[in-house]
């Protein structure tokens with residue numbers, strides 16, 4: 444694979460705001476150039492600084508997505524990427540065009556005007572002129588940790604999943620009835636229940652787009668605006684069961700993080716102290732070797748290998764899954780699945796420098812939950 448910049452000049456009036464996360468913002472193409480129809484432009488926001496050169500970073504992230512994450516999940520879930528030059532004028536115009544429609548809690552961070560390369564990906568919200576319903580799920584952690592390194596004071600981790608506990612830190616427990624373990628299960632009823640709970644409190648874990656337009660999600664999903672939500676949730680559950688993607692994802696999350704942060708953190712510290720982990724982020728070769736060794740399991744993993752595996756698990760605990768159902772609902776026959784495509788996004792590497800943050804965050808998730816539920820009898824029991 445080589446780095447190739449497309450010879451295309453972009454016009455801001457042909458791109459409309461589609462969505463954003465913490466680090467990235469995306470725009471759908473609305474113009475008439477057939478080379479760009481059905482593509483989406485993904486740009487860095489201004490909080491996303493990197494020390495390496497931009498071209499190098501784009502190229503490495505694309506290899507990471509395709510050859511590291513893709514070799515774990517299977518390549519069919521990874522979207523191809525193309526690179527396109529962007530100018531400060533184009534980015535300034537996009538900033539102005541999207542300001543009014545961006546969510547209030549995100550607008551304080553603008554598009555990074557210093558970037559010179561944008562990433563084009565197939566648009567999973569609106570494939571050209573065809574009609575589509577796309578559901579975006581951010582499924583988070585699909586299992587209860589069982590590591591023997593979890594200390595007695597944190598035993599609750601074995602019973603209450605991280606997402607359910609995290610609701611108390613993020614929303615004082617008033618957040619959501621959603622438990623990811625239902626979504627990751629093999630029971631159609633549990634998956635449907637999870638989707639219903641998500642519709643009531645979607646947060647950043649469920650988004651629904653009809654023909655590229657997001658269905659308003661302030662506090663709860665206005666399911667009346669979604670074509671036949673009652674049917675859609677059953678179709679989604681069937682797709683998830685048929686695809687087995689979440690089952691695979693849960694297995695990967697678990698096997699890449701067998702020790703829990705409580706077990707891996709001392710190993711990380713030892714590796715840093717012994718000079719086995721350099722004081723810089725892993726290179727793409729480090730990631731490629733780590734994934735190859737994880738898949739072959741031929742040698743006993745080194746400290747560095749275990750830390751990299753933990754970070755890969757962290758990536759897989761934060762991805763979004765896009766399920767695009769084409770031509771919904773006109774050609775749907777009950778019992779028969781409509782044509783669909785599944786892809787994952789947000790597959791960038793997680794930073795080694797965030798290891799202390801990971802320890803601190805899980806610890807404050809547990810402490811906050813325990814403050815609300817000091818007695819085991821009042822604590823929730825999540826089930827895999």
Ligand SMILES: O=P(O)(O)O[C@@H]1[C@@H](OP(=O)(O)O)[C@H](OP(=O)(O)O)[C@H](O)[C@H](OP(=O)(O)O)[C@H]1OP(=O)(O)O
Pocket residue numbers: 464465466647757760761793797804
């Ligand atoms: O730790 P978590 O579970 O809160 O995950 C963070 C996400 O929060 P969430 O709870 O999903 O709202 C957080 O999502 P939001 O910004 O809250 O939408 C990010 O995805 C963050 O990753 P990064 O720092 O952008 O690489 C995520 O951080 P990582 O832990 O994946 O590094």
Ligand SMILES: Nc1ncnc2c1ncn2[C@@H]1O[C@H](COP(=O)(O)OP(=O)(O)OP(=O)(O)O)[C@@H](O)[C@H]1O
Pocket residue numbers: 461462463464465466467468469483485522564565566567568579650761763765788789790
């Ligand atoms: N190929 C795509 N097709 C359709 N929508 C996409 C595509 N890629 C990204 N998106 C949308 O853009 C949003 C932001 O992208 P992404 O998740 O990569 O941003 P991020 O800042 O890295 O997210 P996070 O805050 O979760 O780390 C996604 O949640 C999704 O709605």
